[in-house]
Amino acid sequence: xxxxEAIIERVRRINDAYQHLEISVDSTLTRIKPGQSLxxxxxxxxxxxxxxxxxxxxxxxxxxxxxxxxxxxxxxxxIVTLIGLVGQPLLFRRTLxxxxxxxxxxAPTPLLMTVPWLLGNNISVTLVLLGTAVQYATGHLPPQVxxxxxxxxxxxxxxxxxxxxxxxxxxxxxxxxxxxxxxxxMERFRELRNDVPSNYLFxxxxxxxxxxxxxxxxxxxxxxxxxALVCTEGPAYDLTQVMLR
Amino acid sequence: xxxxxxxxGKMSLEIHTPVMPAAGTFGFGDVYRDVxxxxxxxxxxxxxxxxxxxSPASGPRVVPLDAGILVHTGLPNPGLNKVLKxxxxxxxxxxxxxxxxxxxxxxxxxxxxxxxxxxxDSVNAVELGLNDDISVRDAEDLVNAALEKTEKPLLVRLPLxxxxxLAEAVADCGASALVVAAPPRGTARDPISGRLVSGxxxxxxxxxxxxxxVGQLVRRLESKRIDIPVIGAGGIHSAQDARxxxxxxxxxxxxxxxxxxxxxxxxxxxxxxxxxxxxxEAGALPDxxxxxxxxxxxxxxxxxxRQDATPPSGD
Numbered sequence: 001x002x003x004x005e006a007i008i009e010r011v012r013r014i015n016d017a018y019q020h021l022e023i024s025v026d027s028t029l030t031r032i033k034p035g036q037s038l039x040x041x042x043x044x045x046x047x048x049x050x051x052x053x054x055x056x057x058x059x060x061x062x063x064x065x066x067x068x069x070x071x072x073x074x075x076x077x078x079i080v081t082l083i084g085l086v087g088q089p090l091l092f093r094r095t096l097x098x099x100x101x102x103x104x105x106x107a108p109t110p111l112l113m114t115v116p117w118l119l120g121n122n123i124s125v126t127l128v129l130l131g132t133a134v135q136y137a138t139g140h141l142p143p144q145v146x147x148x149x150x151x152x153x154x155x156x157x158x159x160x161x162x163x164x165x166x167x168x169x170x171x172x173x174x175x176x177x178x179x180x181x182x183x184x185x186m187e188r189f190r191e192l193r194n195d196v197p198s199n200y201l202f203x204x205x206x207x208x209x210x211x212x213x214x215x216x217x218x219x220x221x222x223x224x225x226x227x228a229l230v231c232t233e234g235p236a237y238d239l240t241q242v243m244l245r
Numbered sequence: 246x247x248x249x250x251x252x253x254g255k256m257s258l259e260i261h262t263p264v265m266p267a268a269g270t271f272g273f274g275d276v277y278r279d280v281x282x283x284x285x286x287x288x289x290x291x292x293x294x295x296x297x298x299x300s301p302a303s304g305p306r307v308v309p310l311d312a313g314i315l316v317h318t319g320l321p322n323p324g325l326n327k328v329l330k331x332x333x334x335x336x337x338x339x340x341x342x343x344x345x346x347x348x349x350x351x352x353x354x355x356x357x358x359x360x361x362x363x364x365x366d367s368v369n370a371v372e373l374g375l376n377d378d379i380s381v382r383d384a385e386d387l388v389n390a391a392l393e394k395t396e397k398p399l400l401v402r403l404p405l406x407x408x409x410x411l412a413e414a415v416a417d418c419g420a421s422a423l424v425v426a427a428p429p430r431g432t433a434r435d436p437i438s439g440r441l442v443s444g445x446x447x448x449x450x451x452x453x454x455x456x457x458x459v460g461q462l463v464r465r466l467e468s469k470r471i472d473i474p475v476i477g478a479g480g481i482h483s484a485q486d487a488r489x490x491x492x493x494x495x496x497x498x499x500x501x502x503x504x505x506x507x508x509x510x511x512x513x514x515x516x517x518x519x520x521x522x523x524x525x526e527a528g529a530l531p532d533x534x535x536x537x538x539x540x541x542x543x544x545x546x547x548x549x550x551r552q553d554a555t556p557p558s559g560d
Contacts, residue, residue, distance in 0.1 A: 001277075001279050001280060002279060002280070003280060003508060003509065041506075046312040046313070046448065046449055046482070046506075047311055047312045048309060049309060049310070049312055049313050049314055049448060049506060050307075050309055050314060050505075050506060051506065083508070175437050176437045176438040176439070177438065179303075207306070207307070208306075208307040208309070208437075209307075210307055210314060210316060210502070210505045210506075211270075211276075211504070211505035213272075213276045213277060213505075213508070214272050214275070214276045215270060215271050215272040215276045215277065215292075215504065215505065216269065216270065216316065216318070216505055217269065217272075217292055217301075217318050217320075217321055217322075218306045218307050218316055218318050219306075220301040220318065220321040221301075222300055222301060226323065227300070227301065227321060227323070232276075245303070
């Protein structure tokens with residue numbers, strides 16, 4: 001973990017709801033992998049008190065692209081203090097051919113950094129948007145990504161086929177009740193498959209992180225084998241191992 | 246510089262700078278090691294530990310407030326034995342004293358915990374955290390239970406709103422020092438879930454409240470000729486905040502949530518109060534002296550030294 005300063009080089013509005021910030025960062029941060037994130041602070045004041053949790057969606061030489069809501073105001077040349085890298089990279093299977101990314105009642109932003117990496121390794125990507133996530137505009141995503149919009153609370157076209165076809169699934173859910181939503185998702189997958197094997201369905205958790213370093217223990221996640229700190233060991237956990245409500 | 250932060254005696258605790266992290270803000274000494282130079286802080290107070298393991302609280306645990314936060318973790322920890330097994334070797338290697346923060350649950354649990362800690366060379370002192378709603382009688386029982394089983398220094402962390410009526414009783418029982426105070430409790434609505442959440446409040450606004458309590462307590466203890474060091478805690482966000490506590494009569498200070506939002510601040514405060522900013526060598530690099538300066542100069546010098554040490558190639 002390192003605390004560094006970075007410069008916002010470019011602000012690009014990608015649609016009505018989101019903008020992409022291109023940020024020049026310390027070279028250590030460009031080692032970021034899908035699943036890892038950054039904590040960011042724009043102003044040296046105590047309000048807001050906590051760092052904001054920023055999820056990169058792309059990385060190039062000395063630059064990271066993060067996705068933020070369009071309602072937030074950023075200017076090119078603005079200095080931002082970053083703490084990172086937060087968390088561990090997602091663990092993909094070696095024999096991976098098809099991946100499903102699933103967003104339920106939230107934007108799929110934490111999952112999007114995986115897209116260029118997966119496509120670059122000739123792995124097919126399906127993005128399933130459920131609940132309020134169907135409102136997420138996908139025009140900026142690469143055309144190779146198959147986009148599936150949900151119908152109703154937890155249904156989408158060709159469900160059984162897409163679930164059977166995916167070698168791994170990574171999901172994000174609305175943060176107001178992560179445990180409840182992941183629990184419902186787990187139940188749905190159990191209905192669609194005979195068995196949900198281990199290392200198949202992963203939940204990407206997004207709790208509020210006061211320290212992002214493992215110091216405050218506010219993000220402890222109860223597991224069947226004990227407990228884990230989402231900020232240092234997460235954010236992705238095999239949902240068969242998580243003690244969900 | 247050596248500061249005795251407990252009552253004088255054969256097992257008193259001395260630290261070299263009067264600044265340490267508060268319980269629950271610095272993990273078990275295993276975090277922030279890339280950011281904070283641990284040699285520069287006075288001691289490490291660990292995350293809260295209970296004799297038996299504890300699960301995390303369910304539901305929302307963090308509520309952002311204006312210039313602060315409310316945190317309700319449920320004090321999750323794997324239990325004292327697992328903590329000792331996991332961190333004993335690390336604590337033995339660290340260059341500063343280790344103070345284990347023990348949650349004051351029941352006298353029996355406290356007795357068992359202290360008996361377990363008594364033989365631990367890696368632990369230099371114990372801080373007993375008292376519940377916010379504890380009565381004087383229950384506080385005495387817990388402190389007496391702890392002192393039955395240990396000769397290590399016993400610091401007692403008092404709740405903010407009970408500190409004035411608990412301090413004297415705890416001191417009379419034989420506690421080695423008082424920590425004033427634990428972050429106060431409050432209730433706030435979580436903007437994400439819309440639920441009301443109760444927990445401890447952290448932020449700069451806690452400082453004036455806690456500072457007043459420290460000043461009042463120190464004066465009262467002095468007037469009654471009760472000699473017990475007070476360690477000030479609550480809302481410290483700068484070196485000046487820490488100095489204010491020392492001016493109010495605290496022997497040392499504990500720094501809490503600023504470590505989460507400005508990780509280098511703990512070391513900056515410790516260096517300031519530890520006298521390093523005064524005794525800096527004339528040739529010291531800025532980043533050796535002041536950790537907020539970045540590591541460019543030190544890294545450049547190291548790279549230069551590596552380059553100088555590399556023998557020239559044969560051709």
